[in-house]
Amino acid sequence: MEHRVYSLPKKRMGELFGLISSSRQLFLPMEKGGQFQFSRVDEHTDLEGVSLDRLLTAGSAKELFFPQTQQIAAFRRRGKEIELTSAETLTSAFVAFGVRACDARSLEVLDRAFLGTPRDTMYEEKRSKGTVVTLACNEPEETCFCSVFSIDAASPKGDVETWIAGDTLYWRPGSEKGAELTQELDALLDPCSEEEPEGLIQLKQQIRSIIGKLPLGRLSLEQFRPEALQELFDDPAWQKLSEPCIGCGTCTFVCPTCQCFDIRDFDTGEGVQRFRCWDSCMYSDFTTMAHGNPRTSQVERFRQRFMHKLVYYPANHDGLYSCAGCGRCVSKCPNSMNMVKVMKTLGGAQHV
Amino acid sequence: MHNSSCTVKETARKILESGQAERLLGWEQDSSGYNHAPAVFKSAGELDRFIYDRFCGSNLSKLLARLREAEGRTAVLLKACDRESFNLLVREHRIDPEQVHRVDIECSGMVDIEKLRNKGIKGIREITESGDELHISTLYGEKRCRSEEVLLEKCLSCPAVSSADAFDAVGQMEERSSLERYEFWKEALSTCIRCNACRNSCPVCTCEQCIFDNPRSGTAGKASADFFEDQHFHLVRVFHAAGRCTDCGECTRVCPQGIPLYLLNRKVIKDINELYGELSLEDKELGKGALTSFSFQDAHPDIIRKRTGDQ
Numbered sequence A: 001m002e003h004r005v006y007s008l009p010k011k012r013m014g015e016l017f018g019l020i021s022s023s024r025q026l027f028l029p030m031e032k033g034g035q036f037q038f039s040r041v042d043e044h045t046d047l048e049g050v051s052l053d054r055l056l057t058a059g060s061a062k063e064l065f066f067p068q069t070q071q072i073a074a075f076r077r078r079g080k081e082i083e084l085t086s087a088e089t090l091t092s093a094f095v096a097f098g099v100r101a102c103d104a105r106s107l108e109v110l111d112r113a114f115l116g117t118p119r120d121t122m123y124e125e126k127r128s129k130g131t132v133v134t135l136a137c138n139e140p141e142e143t144c145f146c147s148v149f150s151i152d153a154a155s156p157k158g159d160v161e162t163w164i165a166g167d168t169l170y171w172r173p174g175s176e177k178g179a180e181l182t183q184e185l186d187a188l189l190d191p192c193s194e195e196e197p198e199g200l201i202q203l204k205q206q207i208r209s210i211i212g213k214l215p216l217g218r219l220s221l222e223q224f225r226p227e228a229l230q231e232l233f234d235d236p237a238w239q240k241l242s243e244p245c246i247g248c249g250t251c252t253f254v255c256p257t258c259q260c261f262d263i264r265d266f267d268t269g270e271g272v273q274r275f276r277c278w279d280s281c282m283y284s285d286f287t288t289m290a291h292g293n294p295r296t297s298q299v300e301r302f303r304q305r306f307m308h309k310l311v312y313y314p315a316n317h318d319g320l321y322s323c324a325g326c327g328r329c330v331s332k333c334p335n336s337m338n339m340v341k342v343m344k345t346l347g348g349a350q351h352v
Numbered sequence B: 001m002h003n004s005s006c007t008v009k010e011t012a013r014k015i016l017e018s019g020q021a022e023r024l025l026g027w028e029q030d031s032s033g034y035n036h037a038p039a040v041f042k043s044a045g046e047l048d049r050f051i052y053d054r055f056c057g058s059n060l061s062k063l064l065a066r067l068r069e070a071e072g073r074t075a076v077l078l079k080a081c082d083r084e085s086f087n088l089l090v091r092e093h094r095i096d097p098e099q100v101h102r103v104d105i106e107c108s109g110m111v112d113i114e115k116l117r118n119k120g121i122k123g124i125r126e127i128t129e130s131g132d133e134l135h136i137s138t139l140y141g142e143k144r145c146r147s148e149e150v151l152l153e154k155c156l157s158c159p160a161v162s163s164a165d166a167f168d169a170v171g172q173m174e175e176r177s178s179l180e181r182y183e184f185w186k187e188a189l190s191t192c193i194r195c196n197a198c199r200n201s202c203p204v205c206t207c208e209q210c211i212f213d214n215p216r217s218g219t220a221g222k223a224s225a226d227f228f229e230d231q232h233f234h235l236v237r238v239f240h241a242a243g244r245c246t247d248c249g250e251c252t253r254v255c256p257q258g259i260p261l262y263l264l265n266r267k268v269i270k271d272i273n274e275l276y277g278e279l280s281l282e283d284k285e286l287g288k289g290a291l292t293s294f295s296f297q298d299a300h301p302d303i304i305r306k307r308t309g310d311q
């Protein structure tokens, strides 16, 4: 179903945020300690810190659905009995506003991992309570390469899609959930008479023309096919590519599509709190078994991360790549090694 | 000493051509113009991808330590800030100086790309330098900015570049009450994602297995659930590095969350300087570090309370 477009003067966005946060939790990209993060907004928040001009938050929107740590259960010893409490699921309905197209795509990638069989009920809970309001990218960065994965930053898929064109915010519901939220906001949102207002058409054209000029926009995916798995796996170039990698895991923690977690027990003295936390295939203790980590060297661990994104995941998920081209690993690796260099080198080009 | 970028490359070429070293650890140029990765060059022919410019902030010492099993000599390029780390690694037997051809290079400060972005500069296509100005051509037009405004934190007090006092910020922090400091760190560390970039790029952190990675240590926290764990990780690290950290600035440079880790390290260095005398790595004897030796003249632990006035 095609939904209609609504508009709101940009200067009234504060009211919009106020209205949303009166009935649901609201998360916005905010500046915190010089970095940009999705942060909870309530009536006390100074909206000065909201940053919709800055393209990407340091961590991705995945954190709202798959937090870095999440409690699973608690065990407590009482005499000879062990009492077990499963973690309460207290997520209230929430809205994530300002999610970029790449982060929105990453949720699709996570959905396939967590909502298949078996279903991850903790993720499912957050996903069902969260409404994703995307925002088109007026000024993409040189590190962006979403278009390589057929993501359209000018029309970012979400429960609601929004655009800021000059002094106007355009708003278009994209799902039932989005339509529901729109209804709650009808005191503010003004339905547009045209199917697609002129200002919006122009903005989209403008964005697509910038995307066309992005330096990383023409990376080739041709080489990354399931049939090429063995050949890519055996490529001697991994050795050289992994040389600067110090196995810190930064790339995996800032990545919106990285989905691995570990389950740990925290000894409280009287019992145990069981929680899950993000894990990284770049770590030496990842998937440790009785004999240790099955990948004994950094080159194997490094290869795993990229093979998973470019070959294994698409092979298992109808060709959907599990990189969204957000460029976070490009800007955050301490030693400047990243997805783009891997794609250029294995895709046949040198990474200069 | 070698002065400009060209001469550094020339030096690299001579070393590889003459066989003074089997390989050279330097930086490989990236098409972005700034995202240069450390790389090993095995022959002069590979050097067309070599680069040394304003964007070679990474300290190569740590990678050098990883090459210690490699056959033959390795040449390494060391900026002023990297040399102390190199000395430390030699002192701690992580690097065999006999196996290394060390080349000290000059540096006029490295640019922090995050600082450029924080100035609102987006879509960087090319960065050139003229005089003390950077000319940045972007997808959104031409921008200019004075290079000294966007240098890495570590360069701001590097004697090779500036005359600022590295301990100024620590001094200001000391002026605050302990409660204020507590609040400051609680806020600052709350964004830590425990990605380990600070630890893994730190030339001091060369343990074969860190206690934070050891599932049997009881302290292996993969994530920090609360402020206690944030503090635990960072304070253990800063104390383990005490008397060994040379303020090379890597941790601060690499932190994806922009946490001012240098304040912690410099506080410890400042205290050591004041209580045990200036840190020196020239002393080749291993046991002589501030926290690895003891004498009756050493400061009494009580000093903490005396200095802060806290009870």
Ligand code: SF4
Pocket: A244, A245, A246, A247, A248, A249, A250, A251, A252, A282, A332, A333, A334, A335, A336, A337, A338
């Ligand atoms: S961020 Fe870079 S150095 Fe760290 S694990 Fe990833 S590729 Fe390796």
Ligand code: SF4
Pocket: A251, A254, A255, A256, A257, A258, A309, A322, A323, A324, A325, A326, A327, A328, A329, A330, A339
């Ligand atoms: S691999 Fe890199 S570019 Fe791709 S989604 Fe992850 S962080 Fe973004």
Ligand code: SF4
Pocket: A055, A056, A100, A101, A102, A103, A137, A140, A141, A144, A145, A146, A147, A151, A152, A153, A324, A325, A326, A327
């Ligand atoms: S990668 Fe694409 S969607 Fe993501 S921020 Fe850049 S332009 Fe926007």
Ligand code: SF4
Pocket: B191, B192, B193, B194, B195, B196, B197, B198, B199, B251, B254, B255, B256, B257, B258, B259, B261
């Ligand atoms: S680099 Fe920064 S975010 Fe990562 S563990 Fe260190 S302080 Fe935390």
